[in-house]
Amino acid sequence: MRHPPSRCEVARIGEDPDAFEAFYREHIEAVLRYVTRRSRDAHTAADLVAEVFLAAISAADGYREELGSPLAWLYGIARNVTAAENRRAARAWTAESRVRGRRLLDGDDIARIEERIDAERDSSALLAHIAALPANQRAVLELIAVDGLTVTEAAGVLGVSQVTARVRLHRARRTVQNTLEHAAPASAPPRSSFMEVR
Structure with missing residues (x-):
């Protein structure tokens, strides 16, 4: 399924909260699908989604439309973020890293993300x-x-x-x-x- 073109200028998301909100709402589902297929649990998936969008804010002024759509650009960021997480986990999978970010999620958030992970695995x-x-x-x-x-x-x-x-x-x-x-x-x-x- 092809995604519609972005409704906001990518370069503005690092400086304009409204532009970022529109960008986030447009692409959150696609990023969540990408990350959940590559995550071990709901907490890691939530952390990685947040890291992807934080990295996008930092890199927004470097986005070049001729190299691909905003979604393709986001997938490139997501690929780097998930690869970095996999390297970190391979070096040290400690109790601290497993619980990172859990207090930021309530029961409904955890259930929703776990359902998404299960659906992606069983699709x-x-x-x-x-x-x-x-x-x-x-x-x-x-x-x-x-x-x-x-x-x-x-x-x-x-x-x-x-x-x-x-x-x-x-x-x-x-x-x-x-x-x-x-x-x-x-x-x-x-x-x-x-x-x-x-």
Whole structure:
């Protein structure tokens, strides 16, 4: 699904609270979907969403429209934020890091985010096959098939050429298709939009 163009100027979100509020409301659902698919729990997801928008405020004056849509730009920030969190967690998964930010959430917030995480995890059996792909192929497939970016926008998020992104996408789709064709009929998910060319 393609997202509508931004209704506010990205460059203004760092200085204008109204512009930031409009930007946040327009993109929060997409950022939340992106982050929850890559989070271990509701508290981490909430922290990462906040970090993405804080980073966007700091980087707003560097946004360049010719490099992609505001949403593609946000996905690039979200990718960096989640990668940094994964590196931090790999170095030290301590009790302090697990409870960071919990007091900022009430029971309804936690339940809503946990439901979102469960829904994203259970949305398609196809995700299990995609998880087995090499990281660079999986990244481009997710950005295009799940997050709705074009090949050009995904290439920008990943910092690779469009040709490289297309090659990785082709290989990822071919690998997933071969896996589905060899899976047992009872466990194989139906062909989905993951396999459609954009």
